[in-house]
Amino acid sequence: MAENLLARWKTGLEKTRKSTFGRISQIFGVTQITDGTWEELEALLIQSDIGIDTTEKIMEELWEIESSAGLTRTSELREALKNTLRARLDTPPPLDLSAKPTVILIVGVNGSGKTTTIAKLGQYFRNQGKTVLLGAADTFRAAAVDQLQIWADRLNLPIISGQPNGDPGAVSYDTIQSAISRGIEIVIIDTAGRLHTRYNLMEELRKVYRVAGKALDGAPHMVWLVMDATTGQNALQQARAFKEAVRVTGVILAKLDSSARGGMAFAIQRELNLPIYFAGLGEKLDDLTPFDPEAFVESILEDFGV
Amino acid sequence: MFETLTEKLNKVFTDIGRRGKLSEADVDAAMREVRLALLEADVNYGVVKDFVSRVRERSVGHEVSRALNPAQQVIKIVNEELIQTLGEPAPLNLSGPKPRLIMLVGLQGSGKTTAAGKIGRLLRSKGERVMLVAADPYRPAAITQLQTLGNRLDIPVHTEAGVLPPKLAEDAMAKAEKGGFTVVILDTAGRSQLDEALMNELGAITTRVKPAEILLVVDAMIGQEAVNIARGFRDAVEITGLVLTKMDGDSRGGAAISIRSVTGVPIKLLGTGEGLDALETYDPGRLASRILGMGDMIGLIERAEAQFDQATAQKQAERLMKGEFTLEDFATQLKQLRKMGPLSQILEMLPGGMGQMARTVNPRDAEKQLKKTEAIINSMTLLERRNPKVLNASRKRRVALGSGTDVQDVNRLLKQYRDAQRMFKQLKKSGPRGLPKLFG
Ligand SMILES: Nc1nc2c(ncn2[C@@H]2O[C@H](COP(=O)(O)OP(=O)(O)OP(=O)(O)O)[C@@H](O)[C@H]2O)c(=O)[nH]1
Ligand SMILES: Nc1nc2c(ncn2[C@@H]2O[C@H](COP(=O)(O)OP(=O)(O)OP(=O)(O)O)[C@@H](O)[C@H]2O)c(=O)[nH]1
Ligand SMILES: [Mg+2]
Ligand SMILES: [Mg+2]
Numbered sequence: 001m002a003e004n005l006l007a008r009w010k011t012g013l014e015k016t017r018k019s020t021f022g023r024i025s026q027i028f029g030v031t032q033i034t035d036g037t038w039e040e041l042e043a044l045l046i047q048s049d050i051g052i053d054t055t056e057k058i059m060e061e062l063w064e065i066e067s068s069a070g071l072t073r074t075s076e077l078r079e080a081l082k083n084t085l086r087a088r089l090d091t092p093p094p095l096d097l098s099a100k101p102t103v104i105l106i107v108g109v110n111g112s113g114k115t116t117t118i119a120k121l122g123q124y125f126r127n128q129g130k131t132v133l134l135g136a137a138d139t140f141r142a143a144a145v146d147q148l149q150i151w152a153d154r155l156n157l158p159i160i161s162g163q164p165n166g167d168p169g170a171v172s173y174d175t176i177q178s179a180i181s182r183g184i185e186i187v188i189i190d191t192a193g194r195l196h197t198r199y200n201l202m203e204e205l206r207k208v209y210r211v212a213g214k215a216l217d218g219a220p221h222m223v224w225l226v227m228d229a230t231t232g233q234n235a236l237q238q239a240r241a242f243k244e245a246v247r248v249t250g251v252i253l254a255k256l257d258s259s260a261r262g263g264m265a266f267a268i269q270r271e272l273n274l275p276i277y278f279a280g281l282g283e284k285l286d287d288l289t290p291f292d293p294e295a296f297v298e299s300i301l302e303d304f305g306v
Numbered sequence: 307m308f309e310t311l312t313e314k315l316n317k318v319f320t321d322i323g324r325r326g327k328l329s330e331a332d333v334d335a336a337m338r339e340v341r342l343a344l345l346e347a348d349v350n351y352g353v354v355k356d357f358v359s360r361v362r363e364r365s366v367g368h369e370v371s372r373a374l375n376p377a378q379q380v381i382k383i384v385n386e387e388l389i390q391t392l393g394e395p396a397p398l399n400l401s402g403p404k405p406r407l408i409m410l411v412g413l414q415g416s417g418k419t420t421a422a423g424k425i426g427r428l429l430r431s432k433g434e435r436v437m438l439v440a441a442d443p444y445r446p447a448a449i450t451q452l453q454t455l456g457n458r459l460d461i462p463v464h465t466e467a468g469v470l471p472p473k474l475a476e477d478a479m480a481k482a483e484k485g486g487f488t489v490v491i492l493d494t495a496g497r498s499q500l501d502e503a504l505m506n507e508l509g510a511i512t513t514r515v516k517p518a519e520i521l522l523v524v525d526a527m528i529g530q531e532a533v534n535i536a537r538g539f540r541d542a543v544e545i546t547g548l549v550l551t552k553m554d555g556d557s558r559g560g561a562a563i564s565i566r567s568v569t570g571v572p573i574k575l576l577g578t579g580e581g582l583d584a585l586e587t588y589d590p591g592r593l594a595s596r597i598l599g600m601g602d603m604i605g606l607i608e609r610a611e612a613q614f615d616q617a618t619a620q621k622q623a624e625r626l627m628k629g630e631f632t633l634e635d636f637a638t639q640l641k642q643l644r645k646m647g648p649l650s651q652i653l654e655m656l657p658g659g660m661g662q663m664a665r666t667v668n669p670r671d672a673e674k675q676l677k678k679t680e681a682i683i684n685s686m687t688l689l690e691r692r693n694p695k696v697l698n699a700s701r702k703r704r705v706a707l708g709s710g711t712d713v714q715d716v717n718r719l720l721k722q723y724r725d726a727q728r729m730f731k732q733l734k735k736s737g738p739r740g741l742p743k744l745f746g
Pocket of ligand 3 (some may be wrong): 190193
């Protein structure tokens with residue numbers, strides 16, 4: 001199954017290659033490294049939303065390697081680039097699902113893909129033979145509860161829902177309580193999207209976090225930030241603010257099937273030391289795969305220096 | 307960030323002094339900084355390249371003016387170019403036979419459905435008879451979401467189970483015409499420009515109905531791909547305008563430049579919150595400063611101006627310069643500050659660095675502190691406000707009791723007041739030059 005998903009990732013990203021970087025492969029038909037090569041490299045990195053700071057660091061590293069190892073061909077440079085990028089990403093550690101139940105709180109800015117990702121995660125864990133309970137604690141956005149309810153129905157998973165404009169903390173409390181009494185193994189709680197600059201909404205999220213801890217010692221065991229891969233430099237600010245507010249333990253990169261490359265993942269990994277656990281590759285239940293740094297890097301390089 | 311761009315440019319120009327013209331080397335160095343600033347703001351790489359070459363052309367050989375230093379001149383040119391690229395704001399096009407159709411398209415989660423509600427609310431308030439159409443049969447509860455918004459606004463929502471969007475749009479227009487509606491707003495499903503089938507669906511809709519507006523709804527946080535996304539949508543349908551959403555965050559919004567460069571269509575509206583009233587018109591100057599990282603200073607100043615009582619301010623300023631600033635003036639100022647809106651929002655509008663810093667202040671604490679100060683001053687007699695020196699121990703106790711604070715709080719306020727007074731006196735001595743430079 002993992003094989004299958006990976007293949008899907010790659011075909012998904014093939015579309016990107018066609019549409020975006022067709023031009024580059026023509027330029028890199030030339031195999032000698034020239035000034036133009038470096039310029040294209042910079043364009044590639046920046047256009048992947050890797051950010052200026054990281055791009056500069058990567059370029060410097062590659063200059064080093066070029067002169068010390070005497071690289072002359074773009075294919076060699078490509079290999080060096082690949083290693084450099086890969087070294088900047090950690091393989092996500094295995095998930096610790098030992099707590100019974102393990103409570104996962106899902107957070108993020110508006111429209112990043114939280115609710116859809118929860119449905120996908122529900123299926124993912126269920127396919128691993130786990131029992132799963134969903135908590136619909138986005139009582140704010142119009143029909144957010146209905147949205148998760150529909151997914152739960154499709155998946156045939158139990159769900160605890162809040163009333164419109166109800167207290168999201170209460171929903172997460174009830175969900176955890178219910179999971180304890182039913183002996184359920186994994187609880188996934190959906191929260192309303194919020195911009196990290198909204199103080200009151202971030203406070204509300206902190207409260208949801210605290211209340212979860214009251215329902216069960218140590219909960220939430222994991223707090224995952226769902227990020228939209230099309231996001232630019234703001235991603236780092238988002239991740240920093242959410243991490244500060246609710247101790248985010250990992251990131252899920254949704255919408256990687258879009259034409260965007262999700263390059264902000266590098267800065268987030270480096271500066272905030274947050275593992276990236278999953279990649280979202282579409283709107284369907286199967287469109288989730290454990291984050292694979294190799295595939296991710298490959299999708300950024302794609303046409304470079306081949 | 308604006309400060310840092312200014313500072314960086316100042317550094318670049320330290321040794322040019324006033325030798326007449328900006329040389330090519332000077333400009334090259336300056337352009338490197340401009341380029342970085344724009345890339346940091348998410349303006350697309352290629353778009354930045356074109357932009358910078360335009361600015362360079364205008365800058366080389368530019369006469370060094372007396373009024374502005376070279377850094378300021380370059381910034382002025384950058385700002386002018388930015389404003390020009392962003393273009394003039396344009397109203398929604400409501401010409402043509404009724405009902406006029408407004409169609410919303412964009413990536414997944416960009417804010418289309420919310421924008422449909424917001425635009426419906428706006429146009430209804432202008433006397434239009436509005437109908438919303440739920441043409442997203444794919445995403446779970448997308449229809450219910452629009453229906454909920456419609457209910458909240460008391461605007462009817464057209465839905466048809468099992469009917470695909472092109473036919474649904476046609477049905478809705480027929481129904482709207484019969485029902486005497488003047489505006490129809492079509493909410494479509496989010497889609498990627500790479501998804502051929504769904505992009506063709508947009509084309510299919512526009513062969514059946516003729517929208518007066520096709521608005522591309524874009525998340526202001528979007529990065530470099532904005533260019534290709536805009537191209538994809540532009541190729542599928544004839545985009546007529548842009549809506550930038552989630553402008554209430556702290557993204558710089560440079561994608562606006564990218565998309566404008568590709569599509570050339572005007573930016574029509576900005577989404578500034580989740581509430582249905584959080585829709586604003588767009589101002590190119592304000593967006594340009596935001597992209598340069600200057601923060602929404604214009605918005606802040608406008609807010610202050612709107613709440614500002616000119617006559618009172620004048621009187622206060624005069625007394626202030628005479629060293630006669632009283633606690634009463636202080637209370638009036640606090641009231642004016644509070645009228646500008648919740649402190650948290652005001653803090654968020656400050657430029658880059660300051661806004662960041664402000665965010666670490668708990669606005670609820672600050673708000674509480676303000677309230678306390680107000681309560682204390684309100685508990686004073688007129689005499690005490692005008693001449694705080696009369697506040698002896700027993701008067702202080704009375705004031706503390708009356709304001710629900712304690713004597714320590716009263717003392718703290720009096721100390722702040724004395725410090726402020728001392729500062730003003732010093733200012734007076736050193737003249738206007740001593741005034742701290744707020745926006746440089
Ligand atoms: N292409 C693509 N679309 C996705 C992916 N994940 C989510 N979406 C779509 O993105 C849109 C927003 O997803 P939601 O799950 O509603 O996002 P959310 O974060 O819960 O949104 P709010 O609760 O409103 O903040 C929907 O149209 C989803 O179908 C993904 O991995 N790829
Ligand atoms: N803060 C903020 N949130 C917004 C704004 N506009 C929309 N949102 C939120 O963004 C999320 C997605 O908005 P929707 O209107 O559902 O987006 P959509 O484009 O219809 O999404 P799909 O139909 O799934 O593609 C919701 O949580 C909205 O409340 C805005 O201007 N500011
Ligand atoms: Mg949601
Ligand atoms: Mg929608």
